[in-house]
Amino acid sequence: MTRSGGDAIVVSDIRKSYGDLKAVDGVSFTVAEGEFFGILGPNGAGKTTTLEIIEGLREADSGGVTLLGENPWPRNVGLLPRIGVQLQGSAFFEKLTAREQLETFSSLYGVSTKIVDEMLEIVGLTDKANTREDKLSGGQRQRLSIACALAHDPDVVFLDEPTAALDPQARRNLWDVLRAIQERGKTIVYTTHYLDEAEILCDRVAIMDHGRILAMDTPAALVRGLDAPTRIMLERGSMSLEQIRGFIGVDDVSEDDSSLTVITRKPAPVLSALAEHGNLDGLQVRTATLEDVFLDLTGREYRA
Structure with a gap:
């Protein structure tokens, strides 16, 4: 600036x-x-x-x-x-x-x-x-x-x-x-x-x-200020949901046809645990963005 x-x-x-x-x-x-x-x-x-x-x-x-x-x-x-x-x-x-x-x-x-x-x-x-x-x-x-x-x-x-x-x-x-x-x-x-x-x-x-x-x-x-959680995406089948839920810092975990999504507000211990289990290949980490702030404030309904 x-x-x-x-x-x-x-x-x-x-x-x-x-x-x-x-x-x-x-x-x-x-x-x-x-x-x-x-x-x-x-x-x-x-x-x-x-x-x-x-x-x-x-x-x-x-x-x-x-x-x-x-x-x-x-x-x-x-x-x-x-x-x-x-x-x-x-x-x-x-x-x-x-x-x-x-x-x-x-x-x-x-x-x-x-x-x-x-x-x-x-x-x-x-x-x-x-x-x-x-x-x-x-x-x-x-x-x-x-x-x-x-x-x-x-x-x-x-x-x-x-x-x-x-x-x-x-x-x-x-x-x-x-x-x-x-x-x-x-x-x-x-x-x-x-x-x-x-x-x-x-x-x-x-x-x-x-x-x-x-x-x-x-x-x-x-x-x-949004205080949004971090999402960590893994390949489906790389670990069981039960294993991931046992990691320190995991708030929730879900699964779809292609991936596992871990929700956490403490990503460091979760990532450390995944590294110990050799599950960092193909891993994606998504933190909050300005778009999340925008949608949180203005809503998600369609605007013509």
Whole structure:
């Protein structure tokens, strides 16, 4: 994490309703300069509306936002050169190459087009500089969208589900781009449905549902706070259930068609006992993750 001190964003009890729907219902948090801050939640949780209020794209019904020391609403044109926004659905100028797209965005902000080559390199599109936007793959278009949001070298970057619909390789490549952005001292605020991604990239996360923040901390602290058991998976038939139940630290053990699953809150003595019986081959250990925290807070029901 690269922090230069101070808060880049201060959100104080913001609220936004549409009729009876409370899209944002008393949300408050701060984001430090240089921090990578994630806003997580199921569909309809209020993530995008919260971002739009912070960005100055939407007016809150009540509450306040300070962005880089200024109020983003009414639309604050003085902030525009200092923020970069990548929306869920990005639109590009028709029939322009990747380089031309970036040159156009740079010129709109009065920035020298000399930065274009640097942006193309950061997002890994140097070899696609002369390729038309509509000929790029989905992952390449996402990276170009982020490059356009960075073309004027903003201090704060907002990314709304930047890795949505990307294949695993493109998503991992984009992680490197996001890390490179933060290493340049930028503050990043983003939303995602990929909990593994948030756990790896974010300094802190806020988990939202029904317009409210349910929990906020570092991913590691949230996982520790869940106090979930460890699951140890063995190949079925490697030991009997009775043997495993006799080990110190075993809370429960179950069996399915392919494996044995040991539940424990004291994995060390259980693993030691398994090692003594020569049963470490093929063993898998699963501890709690940010996804477990998310599901514990928001539930498991399907959200359209």
